[in-house]
Amino acid sequence: xxxxxxxxxxxxxxxxxxxxxxxxxxxxxxxxxxxxxxxxxxxxxxxxxxxxxxxxxxxxxxxxxxxxxxxxxxxxxxxxxxxxxxxxxxxxxxxxxxxxxxxxxxxxxxxxxxxxxxxxxxxxxxxxxxxxxxxxxxxxxxxxxxxxxxxxxxxxxxxxxxxxxxxxxxxxxxxxxxxxxxxxxxxxxxxxxxxxxxxxxxxxxxxxxxxxxxxx
Numbered sequence: 064x065x066x067x068x069x070x071x072x073x074x075x076x077x078x079x080x081x082x083x084x085x086x087x088x089x090x091x092x093x094x095x096x097x098x099x100x101x102x103x104x105x106x107x108x109x110x111x112x113x114x115x116x117x118x119x120x121x122x123x124x125x126x127x128x129x130x131x132x133x134x135x136x137x138x139x140x141x142x143x144x145x146x147x148x149x150x151x152x153x154x155x156x157x158x159x160x161x162x163x164x165x166x167x168x169x170x171x172x173x174x175x176x177x178x179x180x181x182x183x184x185x186x187x188x189x190x191x192x193x194x195x196x197x198x199x200x201x202x203x204x205x206x207x208x209x210x211x212x213x214x215x216x217x218x219x220x221x222x223x224x225x226x227x228x229x230x231x232x233x234x235x236x237x238x239x240x241x242x243x244x245x246x247x248x249x250x251x252x253x254x255x256x257x258x259x260x261x262x263x264x265x266x267x268x269x270x271x272x273x274x275x276x277x278x279x
Contacts, residue, residue: 116275118154119162122177123266129173134158136190138275147207149196152273156185181251182244188214193222193240211240213247233277240271 118133133154140150159177164170178185195209204225211220224238245267250256254264 116273118271118273120159121270121272123268125262125264125266128163129161130163131159131161131174133160133271135273135275146200147195147198147205149194150207151192151194154191154193154271155189156183156191157189159183159185182249184214193220195222207238211242213242214249216247218242218246235274235276237274238272240273241268242271243267244269 116135116138118135120131120133122129133156135152136155137151137153141148157178159174161170161173161177164173177183183191192212193209194212195207197208199206199208204223207222207224209220209222210217212218220240220242222238222240224236226233226236228234244250245253245255252260252263252265253267254260255267257264
């Protein structure tokens, strides 16, 4: 009889301890429930729309400059926190026009020469590209570092540009690219390749300027 009573008491104690342990564990799990982690949503780079664009060029001799225009086939870029992150400009080399020569025949002769094999060979290479994936902010301007492709040759180049309007949401971008034409195989009347030209040479540096308005 005493053995039966002892076993009953022991069983009751074990069950009671088990229930208390489960209750303690449940309380502990509730206390240790992980807190909600708030994720910071970073601003994503967003593509922007170009509303209008203007491109011009300058080529120089020793005593005079020639100026003209170019048309863009495509302009695409992304902005993050008011800063350009990447982009691409595609220019139509068949759209080259001259704006400084008033005589129609002389104007047509120059444009035809710029489009032929001596210069941009627009029939074979109708597009020029500038692609960038890096922009550095300077004191009062920006520098887009990328690759310029002309006549199938790609060279590292830089565009220097400024913003018009609000810094975070500019209304327009104004930029300039100065490139050495001889690096793209355009050596016509370059004094670095033809030493006997005297003062009849054409300067190696060609300047392309661009301005385009963008949506906010």
